[in-house]
Amino acid sequence: MRRPAWWLAVLIPGSLMACSSASTTNDAAVPSDRGVSGDADAADASDAAPPVDGATLCEEEPPTRESLSPTALYLAPGARAALTLRIGRDRCAPIALPSSSAAAGVATVGGASVTVAAGASTATVDVTAVAPGTSVVTVGAATVTVTVLDPALPSCAPATPASRGMLRAGQTVRGASGGPLELVTVGLPTAATEVSPLEVELACAADQVPDGFSAIGPAVRFNPGTTKLMREIPFTLPVNAARVPPGFEMQVQLAYTAPGFRTPRIVPVADVHLTNDGRAVTFEAPRLGTWQPVIRTGLGTRRTRQRFTFHSILGASMGSAGAGMIGMRNLDLFDFIAPLGGPVDWNYLGHYIQNWHMGGFCSAAQRAADPAGCAMGSSVDRTPPSGDLYERRQHFEEWFFPDGWEGQGGTFDRMSYIQIFRDLTRMFGNAVTPPGMTGVLPRGVPDTELTRSDSDRCATPVTLTSYYDREYNPDGSLPVVTFCDGTHAPGRSGRWDGARGNFPMEVSLAVDVNRNGRRDAGEPVLRRFFEAFQDTGTDGRASADEPGFNAMTNPDPAQDDYDRQFNPGGTEGNFSREEGEAFDDRGIDGVACPAGETCPYDVGEGNGRWDQNPGWERFSQVNPRNLAARTATAAQLARVGIWTDGGVHDLFNFATVSNHFVGALAQRGLPVHYYNNFASLGADRLPESPFPHDLVDYAHMPSHVMLRYGNPDATMTELVNGDGGHVGTIPQITSRLYTSLFWMAARWPGGDRRAARYSTEFDNAGRCANGYFCTFDFRSDRSGRNGPVSVYLPPGYHDPENANVRYPVVYFLHGYGQQPSDLVATGLIVGNFMALSSIPSWRRPQKFIMVFPDGRCRPQDNCLRGTFYTDSPVGSAQMETYFLDLYQYIDRSYRVRMPEEVEVVD
Numbered sequence: 054m055r056r057p058a059w060w061l062a063v064l065i066p067g068s069l070m071a072c073s074s075a076s077t078t079n080d081a082a083v084p085s086d087r088g089v090s091g092d093a094d095a096a097d098a099s100d101a102a103p104p105v106d107g108a109t110l111c112e113e114e115p116p117t118r119e120s121l122s123p124t125a126l127y128l129a130p131g132a133r134a135a136l137t138l139r140i141g142r143d144r145c146a147p148i149a150l151p152s153s154s155a156a157a158g159v160a161t162v163g164g165a166s167v168t169v170a171a172g173a174s175t176a177t178v179d180v181t182a183v184a185p186g187t188s189v190v191t192v193g194a195a196t197v198t199v200t201v202l203d204p205a206l207p208s209c210a211p212a213t214p215a216s217r218g219m220l221r222a223g224q225t226v227r228g229a230s231g232g233p234l235e236l237v238t239v240g241l242p243t244a245a246t247e248v249s250p251l252e253v254e255l256a257c258a259a260d261q262v263p264d265g266f267s268a269i270g271p272a273v274r275f276n277p278g279t280t281k282l283m284r285e286i287p288f289t290l291p292v293n294a295a296r297v298p299p300g301f302e303m304q305v306q307l308a309y310t311a312p313g314f315r316t317p318r319i320v321p322v323a324d325v326h327l328t329n330d331g332r333a334v335t336f337e338a339p340r341l342g343t344w345q346p347v348i349r350t351g352l353g354t355r356r357t358r359q360r361f362t363f364h365s366i367l368g369a370s371m372g373s374a375g376a377g378m379i380g381m382r383n384l385d386l387f388d389f390i391a392p393l394g395g396p397v398d399w400n401y402l403g404h405y406i407q408n409w410h411m412g413g414f415c416s417a418a419q420r421a422a423d424p425a426g427c428a429m430g431s432s433v434d435r436t437p438p439s440g441d442l443y444e445r446r447q448h449f450e451e452w453f454f455p456d457g458w459e460g461q462g463g464t465f466d467r468m469s470y471i472q473i474f475r476d477l478t479r480m481f482g483n484a485v486t487p488p489g490m491t492g493v494l495p496r497g498v499p500d501t502e503l504t505r506s507d508s509d510r511c512a513t514p515v516t517l518t519s520y521y522d523r524e525y526n527p528d529g530s531l532p533v534v535t536f537c538d539g540t541h542a543p544g545r546s547g548r549w550d551g552a553r554g555n556f557p558m559e560v561s562l563a564v565d566v567n568r569n570g571r572r573d574a575g576e577p578v579l580r581r582f583f584e585a586f587q588d589t590g591t592d593g594r595a596s597a598d599e600p601g602f603n604a605m606t607n608p609d610p611a612q613d614d615y616d617r618q619f620n621p622g623g624t625e626g627n628f629s630r631e632e633g634e635a636f637d638d639r640g641i642d643g644v645a646c647p648a649g650e651t652c653p654y655d656v657g658e659g660n661g662r663w664d665q666n667p668g669w670e671r672f673s674q675v676n677p678r679n680l681a682a683r684t685a686t687a688a689q690l691a692r693v694g695i696w697t698d699g700g701v702h703d704l705f706n707f708a709t710v711s712n713h714f715v716g717a718l719a720q721r722g723l724p725v726h727y728y729n730n731f732a733s734l735g736a737d738r739l740p741e742s743p744f745p746h747d748l749v750d751y752a753h754m755p756s757h758v759m760l761r762y763g764n765p766d767a768t769m770t771e772l773v774n775g776d777g778g779h780v781g782t783i784p785q786i787t788s789r790l791y792t793s794l795f796w797m798a799a800r801w802p803g804g805d806r807r808a809a810r811y812s813t814e815f816d817n818a819g820r821c822a823n824g825y826f827c828t829f830d831f832r833s834d835r836s837g838r839n840g841p842v843s844v845y846l847p848p849g850y851h852d853p854e855n856a857n858v859r860y861p862v863v864y865f866l867h868g869y870g871q872q873p874s875d876l877v878a879t880g881l882i883v884g885n886f887m888a889l890s891s892i893p894s895w896r897r898p899q900k901f902i903m904v905f906p907d908g909r910c911r912p913q914d915n916c917l918r919g920t921f922y923t924d925s926p927v928g929s930a931q932m933e934t935y936f937l938d939l940y941q942y943i944d945r946s947y948r949v950r951m952p953e954e955v956e957v958v959d
Contacts, residue, residue: 110808110890111172112142119150119195121178122750123302124737126190126197127294127331128160128182129204134299136178138167138192143174143808143893152178156188160199167192174893200331202295207332209233209257209271209291216255222246225287226253233257236333237273238289239341244766245284251277258343261310261317265350269296269305270334272345278311279605283442284765285323285337285729292346294331298353300753302327302736304724305334306349309619311342313608319347320619321719321759323727326738337729339442340619349724355959359692363861363950364940365389365797368922369789370462370779372866373397373697373707375908375922377677377714379933384689386940388801391696391793394707394779397714398678401617403484403669404628405444405706407580410470411485411561412436413448414577417527420566428566430574441617443701443708443765447547449578453704454547460775460782461704462868466546468539471556472917473869478560479916481675482668482927485560486579487641487656492667492927495562495579496654498535502557510557511537514571517562520654523585523643525564525577533562533579536572549574583665584657585643586636590614590625593633621716622682629673636663671926682717690721694756694800696793700785701763702777708761715759724755730762731788742784746791747886747896751799758796762789794863794883795898801861802955804899808890809849813881820946821846825884828874831907833938836931838914840907842939843873845880846947847900848888859950862902862943864936869919873905904943906936 118141128134138150149166163179170176178192182201190197213233218226223243228234237255241248254276262268270292297305305327309320323337334346364387368376373395380390396402413431420427431450439446447453454465463469478484478493486495494502497517502510520526520533537554541547551574562579563572572578589595590613596602599610608614615623624631639645640658657664665673673679681690697715699708712727719725728734732741735749762785763777775782781789798804816824821844828843849855867876880903886892887900910916914930924931943949 110143111145116140116142116144116148116150116169116193119193121190121192121195121197123300124197125327125329125331126180126199126299127297127302127327128180128199128201128299129295130182130184130201132182132295134180134182136180136190136192136197138169138176138178138195139893139895140169140174140193141893143890144169144171146171150193152190152192154180154188154190154199156186157183159183159186159188159201160190162190162192175895198329200294202293202331204293204295206268206293206296207233207236207270207291209273211257211259213257218253218255220248220251220253222248226255228255233271233291234273236289236291238287239275240287242284242286242766245286248282248284251280253277253341258345261308261343261345262347263308263317263319266306266308266319266347267296267350268345269293269348270346272308272343274343275341277605278342279313279608280341282339283439285339285442287335287337288344289328289333289335290344290346291332292327292334294327297327297348300750301348301352303726303750303754304348304352306347306724307336307338308345308347309340309342311340311619312606313614314342314612314619316612318619319719319722319724321715321725321727323729323761324733325726326733326736338618353958356956357959358954359957360952360954361388361802362386362952363388363801363859364864365391365861366864366866367391367393367793367797368395368866369393370395370868371919371921372868372908375866375932375936376864377697378675378680378921378923379936380693381677381680381685382675382933383937384685384693387693389694389696389797391797392677392711392714393698393789393793394700394703394711396705396707396710397697398710398717399672399676400628400678401713402706402710403582403672405709407582409436409445409447410452411449411578411580413450414525414575416524428573428575431577441709442712443699443703443706443761445704445706450549450574451545452547455704455772455778456544456546458773458775458778460700460778460780460785462778462780463870464546465704465779466539467541467549467554468556470547471539471554471558473919474558474560475556476869476910476916476919477921478668479928480921480923480925480930480932481671482666482925483560484582484666484668484672486562486581487654487666488668488927493559495535495560496656498562502535507537507555507557510535511553511555516565516570517654519650519652520562521642521644521646521652522564522579522581523639524581525579527644529644529647532565532568534565534570534572536563536578581641581643581666582669583630584636584638584641584663586630586634586663588626588628588630589634590623591631591633592625593635596625617713617716618719621720629679630663630665638663640664641666667926675923678714678717681714682720685721687721690718690723694796696758696760696796698760698762698789698793700777700779700781701761701765702767702772703779705779707779708763708777711759712761715757718757723757725757725759726755728758728760730764731760731785731792734760734792744784744788746788746795747892747898749792749795751792751796754796760789760792790879790883797861797863798898798901801899801901802957804901805847805849805855805858805860806887806894806897806899807849808894808897809847809888809900810852811848811884811888812851820844823851825850826877826880828877831939831942833931833935835938836934838911838931838935840909840911840935841873842907843877843905844943844947845877845884845903845905847902848884849900850902850948859948860900860902862904862947862949864904864906864940866906866908866922870909872909873907876905877903879903879905902943902947902949904939906939908932
């Protein structure tokens with residue numbers, strides 16, 4: 054597998070200058086930590102050491118690039134709010150800029166001028182609403198439209214006549230002009246040709262505001278309410294934006310009901326934005342039903358004490374697995390957890406692997422009916438239809454890899470897939486078949502196989518007889534064999550070429566239908582994760598068997614059907630066995646052992662409890678989604694922020710996986726928002742590319758973010774260029790990195806945002822005692838493991854005047870096949886923004902330390918290329934323990950900011 058250090062794509066020659074240049078040309082503004090009360094500890098700009106970007110530390114007159122934030126203000130008469138004036142450079146000396154309101158009868162400003170202090174680049178502008186209307190507030194050359202609205206909610210009485218129309222691709226159904234439904238719309242994108250034309254009814258509905266929320270607009274019903282699409286579509290609803298606290302426009306939420314979801318609930322939706330006039334809100338969702346815009350009651354008024362640890366954990370791909378697992382298992386150690394594009398819900402991912410990666414074969418009954426067709430090979434036609442957004446169908450003999458497409462983070466051919474399966478098994482245990490004593494190899498396969506070379510194991514497979522499997526070998530008449538894989542057809546990296554292969558598929562066995570001692574085309578691969586169970590929910594009844602069931606008016610009487618977005622706490626169909634769900638106590642093989650036989654390869658038959666393979670049990674125990682849904686306390690989750698993402702064309706379906714993960718956060722009542730691409734971040738639409746990542750109001754964003762990047766309707770040219778891929782295009786890669794890091798930096802209170810001397814000096818021998826970059830070996834006493842770690846110290850860390858300054862720390866976990874030194878240069882680009890004096894302090898992220906732990910397999914770890922950062926129950930690699938020892942070492946060895954309680958405004 055060719056696996057480059059993909060984050061370093063941001064460091065191609067010239068990119069540093071390009072990023073620096075782009076960061077100085079935009080006029081838009083972003084507030085800093087307004088959500089945290091008290092003074093920041095950034096010093097006057099004149100105290101900083103001379104920078105190396107060639108710019109002066111501050112600007113003389115005239116000021117450059119004035120702007121106001123927010124860029125639109127919505128108020129009720131008598132209300133007051135603060136705008137933030139921002140200028141393009143920190144000031145050398147104070148300057149007063151004239152301020153005025155074009156319509157003083159609508160809104161007034163607090164004075165005839167606003168002063169920006171020396172060393173600062175921001176100032177506050179007080180605005181008071183007088184009467185309904187609009188006025189333009191001007192400060193210097195910056196302007197903002199202030200809209201004053203009557204505080205009453207838009208009316209939409211249930212007796213209002215409904216509007217109807219045909220919903221077709223490229224068209225929009227609108228409410229009747231001049232009435233309460235005038236601003237209501239629902240549309241279909243032009244590319245949505247897979248959706249059949251549908252007659253839609255728009256109707257006013259009764260309020261459905263959950264406890265703890267306040268309405269900002271009426272409820273509107275979109276019929277037929279049972280309609281679910283395999284894409285998100287745009288909606289518009291009337292609102293009164295003056296009922297949204299200023300600065301919290303990004304925290305508008307939607308309450309929902311439908312025939313299958315009778316109890317009003319908050320549903321996370323995508324791309325929520327107020328219209329410019331403050332009279333409507335737009336969003337995207339995949340279901341019709343009844344929607345009502347709401348806001349959390351008291352938002353922006355509650356002052357509480359919050360504990361900050363000033364530590365965060367971020368990871369990409371395999372590192373995302375580590376960040377999710379370690380972060381969710383140690384919530385008290387971190388303020389922010391950012392798993393980017395990785396396996397953060399093993400319930401769903403296990404379901405996907407079982408049905409698609411290992412699926413597509415004929416059952417025994419199908420093989421008996423069509424032996425020739427089944428011998429042709431596995432087929433996607435024998436896998437389930439896609440049931441979720443971005444879910445990609447595939448089958449065992451052709452795993453998906455888009456040859457020739459950029460943005461995948463490497464070539465994931467069959468050899469790479471086999472290596473990943475082997476490493477997952479060695480780090481978690483065998484999840485696919487009941488294992489023997491090693492915890493890795495299937496039962497019956499001699500432990501000595503692990504001591505043989507791959508070539509020997511592939512040349513002489515192990516054959517087992519009387520091995521039962523309900524799906525593929527129910528009478529046990531066919532032998533099963535160990536097998537190898539890893540070779541692919543020319544130009545088709547994911548397609549098996551029919552050869553013997555070079556890499557043992559340790560996790561499973563194949564049914565040797567033709568009895569030739571090896572696996573051939575169409576011969577099925579065993580996939581028995583656990584004893585079969587009926588995923589009917591804790592009530593033990595499928596929806597169709599629940600009293601009152603009606604497919605159109607009451608499709609889920611018990612309200613227990615799992616839907617990762619609309620009912621994430623549902624237990625029916627949630628890919629996980631719950632108490633009360635019936636199971637077949639016939640063992641994991643699913644076959645009652647015939648009389649007179651011992652069936653040594655089965656586990657759990659007749660023992661009265663539900664059995665699962667130990668590897669699958671381990672996945673469930675450390676599953677980030679399970680930890681969020683079932684283990685974490687409400688207080689822990691309320692304190693921690695989570696940012697996750699996924700590409701909509703990711704070959705591993707990680708956008709879909711992450712959608713399921715954040716569902717657990719919504720299940721716990723936390724504010725979750727979806728964002729489709731980077732331009733949707735923030736209250737104002739920003740350009741997608743180049744995306745001005747430093748202009749987003751991260752401090753006022755929701756505390757739990759799911760970002761999906763890529764165009765679901767991408768052209769072939771866009772796909773070939775990597776759009777929405779595993780790592781994405783180069784602009785998507787850089788935006789993924791910047792947005793997650795800037796979000797963390799904006800939400801930590803205080804922090805050092807002064808311009809500083811920028812250094813690229815390495816000091817490996819001294820472990821950064823005299824430099825800013827270093828890589829060294831770290832030994833964990835508890836795990837006994839030794840491995841490399843890389844550290845980046847922020848600009849100015851070694852300057853004498855900063856000797857008492859402490860910094861937050863971000864742990865960045867690398868991907869599969871990488872190592873820490875592959876990512877340490879990320880500090881170059883991030884440090885560039887921390888140090889630049891040519892941009893104002895409000896656009897600089899506060900300085901933080903970056904630590905890059907080791908997750909690559911080392912000789913003592915008993916794995917191949919990646920540890921997935923977990924403590925292995927079957928091997929020697931104890932990676933979570935290694936990480937936690939490193940965490941303590943970093944705290945002891947560097948000036949890491951100490952935990953403290955800070956007053957915050959919620």
